[in-house]
Amino acid sequence: MSLAPATLLKRLASACLLAAGCAAHAQGVAHAATAPPPGTMTGAYGQSLQQQQQASADRTATQPSPATKPAPAQDAVSRFLSERGLLNGGAEPSGSSRLLASVRDTASDLVLSAMNFLGVRYKLGGNSVENGFDCSGFTRHIFEMSVGLVLPRRADEQAKDSSLAAIRREELKPGDLVFFNTMRRTFSHVGIYVGEGKFIHAPRSGSAVRVEDMRDSYWAKRFTGARRADLKAAAEAPVTH
Template identity: 35%
Template sequence: MSHKFKLAVGTTALAIISIVGLRDTGVFVQDHNTTLYSGSELKFAVEEQANIVDSNDRGYIVQKGNAKVTVPKEKILVTESKPQYYTVKKNAILKKDGKVVRNLFIGETLQTVKHYPNTVAVNTEDGLFGSVENKFIEPIEGPHMTPAKVKQNLKLENANGVYQLAKNQSVNVVSYKDGLFIILDEEGKDFQIDPNYLDFGEGGVKAVQRAVIQKQAPVKKIAEPVAIAPKVDGAKAQQVIDSAFSKMGSPYVWGATGDGGYDCSGLVYAIYVNELGISLPRTSSAQSQVGAQVDRSQLQPGDLIFFNTTGKGVSHVGIYIGDDTFIHANSGSGRVKQNKLSEKYYNSRFVNATRVL
């Protein structure tokens, strides 16, 4: 297989594509709001899943509930799609405009250009273009990969090892989570990289630029709690609590802000941003930096409390409702529920609290 078409498939942490009945799937890298014909507003949040049903010159057509809207392509990173690569399983012929270009050979790798009902338009490793019938090829399964270039020399490190990157090196981006892009190295191992370091080119993906660059610059420390925290808006706090209780038992759905469920920061986003109009970022780590820092001893209903559940900094958020209790979307139990802050698990993982009401 040529290095030009080398496809990394070693990572098991990323979803494998199913060909049958596939709708392309992506993840929002920017918030997007649009007004429907009915006059109601449809909102998409950063890291929310995008169900892509088609595309046009203006962007991706995304379905949410019964609504279908067009979203600019720069706001969505495609994470699953029809195969980008195929391998030839039987001797076949590559055709263009009804004429034979050349024979294709078993094991040859083809790069997808466009899918048709019975054929696929492809590029060959030696630079030829044409179409081949579906019955002669089989998909190389793996995550959808979006190419990008690295803006400067970098060294990424995690449990998978070290990934040394050079300026202008091309990398394959497969996902976006917690404000970071996920890229694959040549062996298919995944690494996280800050959006500030990637260039997707003109018309490409444009992620929300983080104020802090992870691992390549000093990490911004969470501010010390103020001596006297600002007074909570009691009316808004009651709205938050009532709304949080109304969502008890809702399913935990990663990336969701109410469309069928919530993740932890999605629950906060749904209540504070969508319902109360308070400006907050989408992820728990970013939310932990907004508002007045509150000492644990001064917690009031409506405050946000943050936890380190992964060992890598703030990764979880809950809504404090008083009496040592908070409501959160819990991935372990798979639902929105209550827990006590003094419970051993949460007590030992508490990081900070903020007041935004």
């Protein structure tokens, strides 16, 4: 069947319009797929800015989150003195601070060794933890155990030992031996100076190893002298049997 020229022209025109519409739709879809999201800057400046922003975001994402810095653990010396009741909790008073510093800085091993025996009972003639200590048995045990220096057994003998140097009260340092007249006899009692006017000793029957203040009137008026050992030389000396 043949179509009239006019009808044929109308159908050709419709087909062309349909083809053009399809092409336009396809081009729009392709543009939508490649077009940047709304608000995105284009051009060389925009692309540079986007790259900078992306790099910053990447650094933020990879940077580890700041961890809370743990509080420093209390050092062993502070903890030991605090547990023994020689330092107050919280803010330390100046005296306790100075005592702590002196124990750390001078003869700390010997002084801390002595403090390990706080609370051990007094025993006349005693020289061990199991049996208890008297004053000179305590000092002898501490010096031999911590620095390897064997002192004479009695307090007056320790005061007269030629290996120990006599020192004045104002020269006292932690680790020095301090002597007192407690039995109407010079050098009848001995202890170990720990700093800030305090000393550790085995006091008397019915008591135990403890720290006391030499400035208390009882001890101040009975102080009879002090002796110092060369602790470094004693610690470095070879062990002999």
